[in-house]
Amino acid sequence: MPIPSLPAEGGCRCGRVRLRISAKPLLTMACHCTGCQKMSSSAYSLSAAIPADGFEITKGEPVIGGLHGASKHYFCGYCMSWMFTRPEGLDWFVNLRPTMLDDPAWFTPFVETWTSEKLPWAETPALHSYAALSAFEEYDGLVAEYAKSQA
Ligand SMILES: [Zn+2]
Numbered sequence: 001m002p003i004p005s006l007p008a009e010g011g012c013r014c015g016r017v018r019l020r021i022s023a024k025p026l027l028t029m030a031c032h033c034t035g036c037q038k039m040s041s042s043a044y045s046l047s048a049a050i051p052a053d054g055f056e057i058t059k060g061e062p063v064i065g066g067l068h069g070a071s072k073h074y075f076c077g078y079c080m081s082w083m084f085t086r087p088e089g090l091d092w093f094v095n096l097r098p099t100m101l102d103d104p105a106w107f108t109p110f111v112e113t114w115t116s117e118k119l120p121w122a123e124t125p126a127l128h129s130y131a132a133l134s135a136f137e138e139y140d141g142l143v144a145e146y147a148k149s150q151a
C-alpha cells in the first residue's frame, strides 16, 4: 500500500521524541539478522528508507544506542524505542522504523535481508529475499521496482 499522505508524523513510545517525514520511502525492508533480532526484541526489524532531506526530528533529541559503531542507531533516551538508523556511508537516506509513524498501516516490507539468520517460523510478505544483504548493484533496480509498485 502506498503511504497515504505526506508529511507524516510519528514518535517514540513515550512521545518525548517526535519526527516528521516529507518524502516517500525509497524502499521498505525487513531484516532478520541477529543484531536486529536483539535490538527490536523481536523476530526482525522493519525499515523504511526515507531520503535524508525528507526526514526531520521535530521534538526531543534521540540518543545513539546499539553497538555505537559506524552505523548510528537512534533511540529515545527515555523510553528506549529504537527509532531509526543512519547506515554507515549511506548518508542520503535514513532507515526509519515505520512503527514509529502515527499511521504505519500502509507499510509492507518489499525486501527482506539476512534470511540465513531468521527464526525458523518467521515469514514476511517481502517480494525479494536475500540470505544476507542484496548486492549493492541491485539497489537502484530495487528502488525503481518499489517506486513502480507504489505508483
Ligand atoms: Zn520515548
Ligand SMILES: [Zn+2]
Residues within 6 Å of the ligand: 031, 032, 033, 034, 035, 036, 037, 045, 114
Ligand atoms: Zn539486521
